Amino acid sequence: MYLTLPGLVLNFYLIFYAAATFCLISVLLKVTQLYRRRQKLLRSLESFPGPPKHWFYGHTNELGRIGELTTMVSWSEKHPYGHSLWFGAFLGFLNIYHPDYAKAVYSRGECPPLSLTWLQPYLLRNPKALDFYNFFLPWIGKGLLVLDGPKWFQHRQLLTPAFHSDILKSYVALMVDSAQVMLDKWEKLISEDKSLDVFQHVGFMTLDSMLKCIFSYNSNCQKDSKNSYVQAIGDLSCLMQERIQTFLYHNDLIYRLCPHGYHFFKACRIAHHHTEKVIRERKALLKDERELESIQKKRYLDFLDILLCAKDVNGVGLSDEDIRSEVDTFLFEGHDITTSGISWILYAMAQNPEHQQMCRKEIKGILGERETICWDDLSKMTYTTMCIKESLRVYPPVPQVYRELNKPVTFVDGRSVPAGGLISLNIYALHRNPDVWKDPEVYDPLRFSPDNSSQRHSYAFLPFAAGPRNCIGQQFAMMELKLAVAMTLLRFHVAPDPAHPPLEKPQLIMRSWNGIHLYLKKLT
Ligand code: HEM
Numbered sequence: 313m314y315l316t317l318p319g320l321v322l323n324f325y326l327i328f329y330a331a332a333t334f335c336l337i338s339v340l341l342k343v344t345q346l347y348r349r350r351q352k353l354l355r356s357l358e359s360f361p362g363p364p365k366h367w368f369y370g371h372t373n374e375l376g377r378i379g380e381l382t383t384m385v386s387w388s389e390k391h392p393y394g395h396s397l398w399f400g401a402f403l404g405f406l407n408i409y410h411p412d413y414a415k416a417v418y419s420r421g422e423c424p425p426l427s428l429t430w431l432q433p434y435l436l437r438n439p440k441a442l443d444f445y446n447f448f449l450p451w452i453g454k455g456l457l458v459l460d461g462p463k464w465f466q467h468r469q470l471l472t473p474a475f476h477s478d479i480l481k482s483y484v485a486l487m488v489d490s491a492q493v494m495l496d497k498w499e500k501l502i503s504e505d506k507s508l509d510v511f512q513h514v515g516f517m518t519l520d521s522m523l524k525c526i527f528s529y530n531s532n533c534q535k536d537s538k539n540s541y542v543q544a545i546g547d548l549s550c551l552m553q554e555r556i557q558t559f560l561y562h563n564d565l566i567y568r569l570c571p572h573g574y575h576f577f578k579a580c581r582i583a584h585h586h587t588e589k590v591i592r593e594r595k596a597l598l599k600d601e602r603e604l605e606s607i608q609k610k611r612y613l614d615f616l617d618i619l620l621c622a623k624d625v626n627g628v629g630l631s632d633e634d635i636r637s638e639v640d641t642f643l644f645e646g647h648d649i650t651t652s653g654i655s656w657i658l659y660a661m662a663q664n665p666e667h668q669q670m671c672r673k674e675i676k677g678i679l680g681e682r683e684t685i686c687w688d689d690l691s692k693m694t695y696t697t698m699c700i701k702e703s704l705r706v707y708p709p710v711p712q713v714y715r716e717l718n719k720p721v722t723f724v725d726g727r728s729v730p731a732g733g734l735i736s737l738n739i740y741a742l743h744r745n746p747d748v749w750k751d752p753e754v755y756d757p758l759r760f761s762p763d764n765s766s767q768r769h770s771y772a773f774l775p776f777a778a779g780p781r782n783c784i785g786q787q788f789a790m791m792e793l794k795l796a797v798a799m800t801l802l803r804f805h806v807a808p809d810p811a812h813p814p815l816e817k818p819q820l821i822m823r824s825w826n827g828i829h830l831y832l833k834k835l836t
């Protein structure tokens with residue numbers, strides 16, 4: 313016994329030292345890796361000076377707070393074309409906001425969105441890093457938004473027919489119904505001395521219509537949000553939002569172990585379980601019907617029908633998991649972003665009563681005696697469409713998008729960024745670039761008259777991004793925006809609430825720090 317004790321102690325010390333050495337080496341390796349990455353990014357951004365930055369936090373101290381977009385625009389005015397932008401010490405982007413620069417990057421086919429694995433090393437280190445792409449994965453899976461390479465190409469081709477106007481047409485009636493429910497609700501809620509925060513109401517409305525278009529699911533979520541699936545979807549958006557805001561939650565392990573993370577993954581399971589069940593049931597239903605035309609004769613086609621029947625030239629279709637990812641991607645994209653679009657357009661209409669009145673007059677003129685809007689009316693709403701586009705310019709629902717270059721790019725002024733460089737296209741600043749837009753702060757729908765539009769650079773207005781990886785749902789989204797805005801203006805006069813002006817909050821999508829409060833007055 314006397315003999316074994318020193319042996320034990322020795323063993324203990326050995327293990328302790330081994331562990332300590334291992335930790336030290338890992339930390340050193342990590343630091344070296346980060347340092348080399350930083351040097352590489354610094355080199356790639358050599359010819360693009362930026363605003364003064366903190367050595368460790370980069371520019372993050374100026375971001376993530378009220379007024380950050382105004383700061384961004386002031387930076388863009390000092391640095392023509394582009395400047396370096398650092399999210400912490402190890403993540404440096406070339407931030408661009410000029411049409412020529414946007415074209416150089418976005419017209420190319422081979423640029424995937426910022427690869428997800430790339431950001432992983434930053435999760436622990438960087439308080440406001442852009443790791444949020446990772447946060448979607450457990451929910452939306454590898455759908456179009458995050459896919460890359462040949463698989464992205466195959467999916468994009470298979471999904472494109474789902475957005476053909478013949479298909480979109482049949483959604484008008486569904487969307488009109490959903491909007492009607494929201495407006496009925498508003499009629500009961502409004503009062504003269506209290507404004508209404510419209511953002512959440514619009515959110516339920518777009519969710520309602522998306523669920524119908526995607527898989528013919530009548531959730532009734534606008535009236536009854538107790539449905540566990542609808543709650544899960546609502547929770548997922550909120551939880552993801554909170555995760556982005558809470559530094560500690562950025563770490564996967566910590567997140568999984570705390571109640572928030574538990575909630576999130578539980579909501580994911582509920583959402584997936586529901587989607588999988590719907591897919592299974594539909595597959596059984598479609599067993600004998602392999603032709604879309606024969607289904608279409610019986611009822612309208614939803615996204616799910618189209619995804620299930622889609623085959624590429626080799627006769628290869630999508631797996632069940634692929635379909636689930638695409639369905640969830642559409643739901644995520646189609647509901648949150650569209651909500652932002654509609655809410656900010658209503659705010660712009662409230663701010664500009666003369667244009668609001670012009671739109672109302674146009675819509676009434678198109679409808680005549682009729683009460684509901686149909687497909688053919690949408691293309692006639694020229695003035696309303698101009699107003700919507702001007703709102704998408706001033707309040708782009710997706711204010712910023714990111715790319716990692718897999719080939720070097722040389723810009724018109726001769727400066728270049730090597731492969732591996734990171735690009736952030738600042739859509740908000742692009743839409744306020746004084747080289748393109750005269751008095752960019754002024755809301756002026758005439759900028760989008762056919763004459764004026766045709767004279768503008770084709771990469772000056774990019775609410776839906778551009779090139780091969782642009783928004784596949786653009787027509788769908790425009791249709792929903794037009795219907796929602798037209799129907800609201802037919803029923804209500806909208807006015808701003810000077811006591812609660814919305815404060816822009818760019819967080820993946822354009823939100824407001826304090827909601828979007830409007831006074832609504834029923835028209836007789
Ligand atoms: C006002 C509404 C919308 C806006 C402003 C918008 C904007 C955008 C933008 C800027 C991108 C590029 C993202 C990036 O490069 O990182 C994008 C991609 C995408 N959007 Fe939308 N979107 C809207 C509505 C929709 C709707 C309704 C759907 C589906 C029904 C949709 C589906 C998608 C998909 C699947 C992608 C990825 C496409 C690809 O990478 O091939 N979007 N959207």
Ligand SMILES: *[C@@H]1O[C@H](CO)[C@@H](O)[C@H](O)[C@H]1NC(C)=O
Pocket residue numbers: 756758759761763764
């Ligand atoms: C073009 O835009 C300018 C300024 O926004 C406006 O004054 C002019 O009327 C527009 N032209 C047309 C043809 O609408």
